[in-house]
Amino acid sequence: MFDFAIAGITSPFMLLVLTGFTVGIVGGFIGVGGGYMVTPALIVFGFPGYMASGIDMTHIAGKSVIATVRHRQMGNIDWVLGLAMVGGTMLGVELGVRLLNWAKNLGIAGILLLTCSVVVMLGLFIYTQLETAKAHKKITKDAEAGIEAGREVMVSKVPLFFQNIPIYPIVRCHTARLIISMWVIVLVGMVTGILAGFLGVGGGFVRVPALIYIVGATTHIAVGTDLLEIAVSGGYGAMRHSQMGNVDMIAVLFMIVGAMVGAQFGSIATMYVRGPAIRYILSYSLILATVGAFLRLIYMLTGQKHEFLSFFAVVFTLGEMFFLCFFITSLVVFAVRYRHGKSVPEWVPALVVKED
Amino acid sequence: MADDQKKRGAVKFVFWTALAVVLIGYCWYSYSSGQMVNWYYYKAKTDGYAVNANTFQAATKEKPMTLEIGKFNPIEGLQATPVKKGDRLPVNTNGIISTKDLEEGKRVKLEGDKIVVTVPMQVKEAKGFKYKDTFKHKGIETNPWSGVWNVLWVLSLGICLGFSAEGLTDMFGLKLKKIVHHGH
Numbered sequence: 001m002f003d004f005a006i007a008g009i010t011s012p013f014m015l016l017v018l019t020g021f022t023v024g025i026v027g028g029f030i031g032v033g034g035g036y037m038v039t040p041a042l043i044v045f046g047f048p049g050y051m052a053s054g055i056d057m058t059h060i061a062g063k064s065v066i067a068t069v070r071h072r073q074m075g076n077i078d079w080v081l082g083l084a085m086v087g088g089t090m091l092g093v094e095l096g097v098r099l100l101n102w103a104k105n106l107g108i109a110g111i112l113l114l115t116c117s118v119v120v121m122l123g124l125f126i127y128t129q130l131e132t133a134k135a136h137k138k139i140t141k142d143a144e145a146g147i148e149a150g151r152e153v154m155v156s157k158v159p160l161f162f163q164n165i166p167i168y169p170i171v172r173c174h175t176a177r178l179i180i181s182m183w184v185i186v187l188v189g190m191v192t193g194i195l196a197g198f199l200g201v202g203g204g205f206v207r208v209p210a211l212i213y214i215v216g217a218t219t220h221i222a223v224g225t226d227l228l229e230i231a232v233s234g235g236y237g238a239m240r241h242s243q244m245g246n247v248d249m250i251a252v253l254f255m256i257v258g259a260m261v262g263a264q265f266g267s268i269a270t271m272y273v274r275g276p277a278i279r280y281i282l283s284y285s286l287i288l289a290t291v292g293a294f295l296r297l298i299y300m301l302t303g304q305k306h307e308f309l310s311f312f313a314v315v316f317t318l319g320e321m322f323f324l325c326f327f328i329t330s331l332v333v334f335a336v337r338y339r340h341g342k343s344v345p346e347w348v349p350a351l352v353v354k355e356d
Numbered sequence: 357m358a359d360d361q362k363k364r365g366a367v368k369f370v371f372w373t374a375l376a377v378v379l380i381g382y383c384w385y386s387y388s389s390g391q392m393v394n395w396y397y398y399k400a401k402t403d404g405y406a407v408n409a410n411t412f413q414a415a416t417k418e419k420p421m422t423l424e425i426g427k428f429n430p431i432e433g434l435q436a437t438p439v440k441k442g443d444r445l446p447v448n449t450n451g452i453i454s455t456k457d458l459e460e461g462k463r464v465k466l467e468g469d470k471i472v473v474t475v476p477m478q479v480k481e482a483k484g485f486k487y488k489d490t491f492k493h494k495g496i497e498t499n500p501w502s503g504v505w506n507v508l509w510v511l512s513l514g515i516c517l518g519f520s521a522e523g524l525t526d527m528f529g530l531k532l533k534k535i536v537h538h539g540h
Contacts, residue, residue, distance in 0.1 A: 003410055004410075005390070005393045005450050006392075006396060006450060008410055008450050009413070010413070058506060058510055059510075061507065061511060061514070062510040062511065062513055062514040063514065065514025065515055066514045066517050066518040067518075068518070069514075069515065069518025069521075070532075073532055074532050074534060074535055075535045075536070075537070076535060151537075152537070177537055218537045231511070231514070235510075238503075239504065239507045242498070242502045242503040242505075242507065243498060243502060243503040245396070245498040247502075247506055249383060249387065249392060249396075249509070250384075250392075252506075252510060253383055256510070256514070257380075260517045268525075271532060271535070
């Protein structure tokens with residue numbers, strides 16, 4: 001047990017290290033901050049809600065930097081794409097927060113927020129699942145025909161439409177190998193920022209699919225570049241929370257120590273897999289978070305009478321962290337076995353890469 | 357060539373790890389000595405009594421806890437120091453029992469030179485997983501520089517730990533190759 005003087009509670013510090021570790025793995029692998037998982041976990045550990053948000057946001061900023069450093073080494077960050085997006089993201093977050101305040105004044109913030117979460121996450125889950133399943137099929141088919149697939153396989157044609165919009169200035173993203181109007185990047189940043197600000201999260205789970213399916217970046221680039229974005233927007237959020245007295249730095253330190261190990265594992269794990277594998281895990285993360293948000297929505301719509309709905313929402317959210325870690329670890333284990341010529345399940349070869 | 361890379365990795369690892377240790381050590385020392393709390397929870401925003409709310413978390417209506425009033429700095433255990441709005445807070449303070457709360461007498465009562473607490477400052481109405489917070493450090497003004505300082509610290513630690521881990525893998529000859537990407 002540790003006495004958190006700023007938060008004003010006593011809580012087991014190892015739980016914070018463990019949470020940092022698990023969210024570090026997931027965040028480093030799919031490029032999200034993991035706020036939607038950490039905040040409920042901290043509340044369960046006894047932190048007050050406002051403290052949980054502040055600690056979470058501050059730890060996300062630090063953890064994203066750790067993962068960004070590693071993704072930079074692996075060449076997964078396109079600095080032009082990331083920096084062009086930052087302005088739009090910050091503007092969007094500010095608009096999202098104002099939208100949330102407007103909804104709060106109308107007294108519909110809770111229900112609107114949860115409905116919006118469920119619709120956005122469910123929509124992204126369905127689209128990602130369908131597209132990734134098609135890509136998976138294509139890789140398997142190509143392999144049967146003796147064609148070795150690359151690290152990235154995507155069947156969506158949507159990015160081509162956006163890449164062909166001829167509005168100047170057009171930017172060349174060398175690492176991502178993209179040529180696209182800067183306005184598309186700024187707009188994507190702004191729209192995803194609005195959602196992030198409105199939903200009160202870092203926005204990684206919206207930005208990663210947007211970078212893949214709208215901008216046309218590869219999944220690895222989307223993950224790395226999004227972590228850079230999260231470091232910037234998380235830093236801003238952490239500053240605001242700190243000023244409001246919502247941050248206990250020692251709790252942040254415990255979480256970062258765990259996240260340091262987890263984020264390394266999650267980031268390096270992306271080296272072993274193809275783009276569709278990351279997209280699968282991202283989509284599972286979305287559907288599990290959707291179930292949690294849906295249960296909370298029903299709980300609110302039924303006048304907060306059925307406590308078991310709220311209980312299961314938290315259980316789902318916490319279970320999600322461990323399920324995703326298990327899934328990512330299994331994938332890496334299978335990838336290593338596959339590289340050494342050992343037997344692996346049928347679905348694995350299409351999702352992992354044999355050589356660096 | 358490979359040995360050169362390992363040597364550079366080792367230097368990188370040692371340098372960034374040393375910096376990370378300094379940052380962590382500083383945070384740990386300033387927190388455990390009460391300096392950080394004192395610096396963060398800066399001034400009183402209301403008239404009342406500065407307290408360490410952690411010390412009376414177990415207070416209940418059946419088993420109230422009593423705080424001794426006096427000029428304490430630092431506050432150790434069940435002690436309360438009178439403060440006026442704008443006063444610098446004593447070391448170890450993380451909450452203020454406001455004069456208004458004392459006058460209401462619902463959660464805390466003034467009995468001579470002692471304060472009797474029946475409801476801790478952070479009340480969690482726990483029904484399953486539902487919590488209701490009532491303690492929001494309302495009486496405390498945080499240091500206006502805390503935002504910049506905390507963010508600088510956390511980002512610096514992130515950079516140090518990130519490069520330290522990179523140095524570690526390089527040191528063991530596990531330097532990761534850059535992925536060559538092909539856009540859609």
